[in-house]
Amino acid sequence: MSSMFCFQCQEAAKGTGCTIQGVCGKTSDVANLQDLLLYTVKGISIYSVKARELGVTDSASEQFIIKSLFATITNANFDRDGFIARVREGIVIRDGWKKRLAGSLADVPLAGHDAGLWTPGTDEVLEAKAAAVGVLATGNEDVRSLRELLTYGLKGMAAYMEHAAVLGYDEAGAQAFLERGLAATLNDELTADELVGLVMECGKYGVDVMALLDRANTETYGNPEITKVNIGVGDRPGILISGHDLKDMEELLKQTEGTGVDVYTHSEMLPAHYYPAFKKYSHFVGNYGNAWWKQNEEFASFNGPILMTTNCVVPPKDSYKDRLYTTGNTGYPGIKHIADGKDGAPKDFSAIIEQAKTCASPTGIESGEIVGGFAHAAVMGVADQVVDAVKTGAIKRFFVMAGCDGRMKSRNYYTDFAQALPSDTVILTAGCAKYKYNKLDLGDIGGIPRVLDAGQCNDSYSLAVIALKLKEVFGLEDINDLPISYNIAWYEQKAVIVLLALLYLGVKNIHLGPTLPAFLSPNVAKVLVDTFGIGGITTVDEDMERFLSVV
Numbered sequence: 001m002s003s004m005f006c007f008q009c010q011e012a013a014k015g016t017g018c019t020i021q022g023v024c025g026k027t028s029d030v031a032n033l034q035d036l037l038l039y040t041v042k043g044i045s046i047y048s049v050k051a052r053e054l055g056v057t058d059s060a061s062e063q064f065i066i067k068s069l070f071a072t073i074t075n076a077n078f079d080r081d082g083f084i085a086r087v088r089e090g091i092v093i094r095d096g097w098k099k100r101l102a103g104s105l106a107d108v109p110l111a112g113h114d115a116g117l118w119t120p121g122t123d124e125v126l127e128a129k130a131a132a133v134g135v136l137a138t139g140n141e142d143v144r145s146l147r148e149l150l151t152y153g154l155k156g157m158a159a160y161m162e163h164a165a166v167l168g169y170d171e172a173g174a175q176a177f178l179e180r181g182l183a184a185t186l187n188d189e190l191t192a193d194e195l196v197g198l199v200m201e202c203g204k205y206g207v208d209v210m211a212l213l214d215r216a217n218t219e220t221y222g223n224p225e226i227t228k229v230n231i232g233v234g235d236r237p238g239i240l241i242s243g244h245d246l247k248d249m250e251e252l253l254k255q256t257e258g259t260g261v262d263v264y265t266h267s268e269m270l271p272a273h274y275y276p277a278f279k280k281y282s283h284f285v286g287n288y289g290n291a292w293w294k295q296n297e298e299f300a301s302f303n304g305p306i307l308m309t310t311n312c313v314v315p316p317k318d319s320y321k322d323r324l325y326t327t328g329n330t331g332y333p334g335i336k337h338i339a340d341g342k343d344g345a346p347k348d349f350s351a352i353i354e355q356a357k358t359c360a361s362p363t364g365i366e367s368g369e370i371v372g373g374f375a376h377a378a379v380m381g382v383a384d385q386v387v388d389a390v391k392t393g394a395i396k397r398f399f400v401m402a403g404c405d406g407r408m409k410s411r412n413y414y415t416d417f418a419q420a421l422p423s424d425t426v427i428l429t430a431g432c433a434k435y436k437y438n439k440l441d442l443g444d445i446g447g448i449p450r451v452l453d454a455g456q457c458n459d460s461y462s463l464a465v466i467a468l469k470l471k472e473v474f475g476l477e478d479i480n481d482l483p484i485s486y487n488i489a490w491y492e493q494k495a496v497i498v499l500l501a502l503l504y505l506g507v508k509n510i511h512l513g514p515t516l517p518a519f520l521s522p523n524v525a526k527v528l529v530d531t532f533g534i535g536g537i538t539t540v541d542e543d544m545e546r547f548l549s550v551v
Contacts (some may be wrong), residue, residue: 004028005136007518008152009074010406010491016518017135024075025315029127033083034072036130038151040090041065043115045182047097050108052176056100061093062175065182066165069158070329074492075292076311079331084123091120113186145521146195147185149496152519153202154181156497159244159310160209160458162329166247169216174205196527203504206497210461214375217246222276223377224455229273230286231439232367234262237356240288240302242266242295243309244456245328246275251346252307253281261356264288266298267312268432271455274373287370288362291405291435299324304359305352307338311492312432323359325352370438372453374428376465379452386448387473390483394445396424397548398484400467402460402498403433404491410514411436414489416540418442418451422548426450428466431457433489460498464505479506485547486510487537490517503532513537 007017009024021027026034041064048061068086071077094116098105105111115133120126138144161174184190184198218224239261241252249265249272256263262285265272270287272278289298292312299306300319308326316324316332327338327347341347379386389395399421405411418427418437427437427450434453442450454462471479490499490512502510509532516525516536528534537543 003131004031005134006031007135008148008155008493010404010515010517011408012518015515026078027080029130030078030080030083032127032130032134033080033087035134036126037068037083037087037090038072039115039133040087040094041068042182042186043113043118044090044094044097045179046110046113046116046186047094047101047108048179049176049183050101050104051097052179054101054104058097061097063165064090064093065178066158066162066175067329069155069178070162070311071331073155073159073311073494075313076329077331078313078315079333081333082331084126087126088120110183110186115186141521142192142523143195145519145524146192146199148519149517149524150181150195150199150202151185152493152496153199153206153500154178154497156492156494157202157206157209159494160206160213160497163245163247163310163458164209164213164216166245167216167220169212171205171208171212174209174212177201177205199500200504202497203500203502206501207461207464207504210458210498210501213458214461217275218377221246221250221278224271224274224373224375225276226371226378227274227279227373228369228371229270230369231288232286233264233288233362233364234285235361236260236262236283237359238262238264238285238288238302238304238362239352239356240264240266240299240304240306240362241269241309242292242306243312243328243330244268244458245309246272248307248309248327248347249278252349253278253284255346255349256283256353256356257281259353259357261304261353264302264362266295266306267292267435268456269309271372271453271459274375274455289365291432293405293407298365301363301365303362304356307349307352323355366439370453371449371451372438372455374449374452374462375454375459376462376469379454379462379466380469382448383469383473385446387470389446389448390470390474394424395426395448396422396483398426398428398482399547400428400463400484400486400488401433401437402428402430402454402457402463403489403495404457405432405435405489406491406514408514411489413514413537413540414487415440417487417543420540420544421450423450426452428452428454428463428484430454430459430463431495436489457494457498461501464502464507467507468505480508487543487547488512489514507532509533509535511535511537511543 011023262283265287305323414436
């Protein structure tokens with residue numbers, strides 16, 4: 001008997017699933033409570049879907065669903081007590097919907113489902129329930145696979161919706177689908193074909209949500225600009241900010257201005273340097289370190305406090321535990337948490353700032369600069385140069401190598417692959433996968449760097465926009481006729497929604513690595529292979545020959 005079961009990330013134990021403790025570090029009780037929270041938001045969705053049909057919505061319910069999904073993403077939140085509190089809050093919201101729909105309950109599909117009926121009782125009863133409602137509660141392997149593929153896409157979508165929401169942007173259609181998709185995973189009458197349809201529809205809304213977040217970021221902070229980012233350190237105390245939330249970035253920069261404390265980005269926060277709104281802060285020094293999985297060593301040498309704004313938290317070591325802070329949907333037992341401001345007020349970062357003043361300046365681990373900011377607006381600004389390079393043969397092929405980095409040594413494949421690419425090829429990247437090659441000296445092609453970093457994982461949308469624009473410029477009918485190959489590294493659920501979005505846009509022959517998702521059953525994997533040409537990776541030499549032989 002396993003004490004838990006989780007296979008939502010690429011590092012699922014033995015390539016099948018974690019059954020004792022998550023490779024990410026979450027304990028079995030936390031894993032089960034995350035499953036129960038998910039079960040609870042599905043129960044809420046049973047009723048909110050019907051309410052929406054009647055023209056009734058509730059922003060508190062919507063935000064609870066989004067935040068709950070975000071909190072269950074890999075490496076986001078490890079706080080057992082926090083999950084118990086969220087479940088209890090969710091039951092109150094669910095039962096509130098039931099009261100509001102009292103006269104229409106007979107017309108609510110799935111109203112008799114246990115997810116809409118169960119009550120938590122004591123913590124012991126609640127935890128017993130948590131152990132019974134996880135992934136394996138769905139017995140049919142293919143139905144389970146499709147339900148989980150949809151669920152993980154919804155989790156990734158919710159994360160991007162949350163980033164947009166804090167900037168005041170929302171998408172009613174995506175919220176409605178979020179709830180409809182969650183409820184659908186409880187419906188035993190849906191066929192496999194109907195579930196496949198919902199998965200593809202999730203990709204459609206994934207495109208919409210990433211476009212929404214792109215608009216939220218650029219209208220708030222300006223279009224990213226091609227930028228050289230310092231990777232060295234200064235001699236003043238610093239705060240290191242990691243994760244993805246640009247609103248937290250803005251508020252921290254404002255509150256540290258004039259304090260004598262510098263601010264550095266880490267991992268997925270690197271692209272903050274590309275936005276014009278942040279360039280006015282002279283104490284915004286540079287980027288420190290690499291991808292999320294190296295934080296155990298890099299946070300120790302940073303010396304100052306660290307702020308985790310979103311997922312990518314690794315269980316902390318004692319060497320920096322007293323300097324680590326979480327905020328938003330992140331959490332870890334015993335770690336200080338900075339709460340949201342009340343009634344729209346900014347978060348209060350005074351505690352982290354005061355601690356920073358008492359710390360030594362960061363210990364340098366590298367020096368120099370890296371270049372990024374090649375989001376769609378910046379690339380379109382030099383589109384003529386890019387198109388000419390393709391027409392003259394100076395650029396033979398683009399390789400989209402976006403996605404995630406991770407701990408597995410097999411991910412060194414992506415460094416080796418980047419180094420092996422011919423000098424007439426260009427890498428398009430977004431997400432923390434770039435740390436496998438963004439510090440290599442790969443040169444340029446007529447002034448165009450051979451690694452074009454569009455930004456965070458959600459900025460994979462930019463890569464799709466660039467591809468669609470090139471399709472238009474070259475007068476092609478099919479995006480797959482472009483000289484673009486896709487060799488993408490994945491890790492967690494935000495990568496899943498990016499993949500579904502690309503599939504919705506018609507992109508085929510995407511290669512995923514270092515392994516295909518454990519949650520794809522053989523039959524579901526076959527559907528993706530047969531329909532979209534999804535494939536895995538092999539060796540650098542074999543894959544290089546395969547990619548470069550494409551005409």
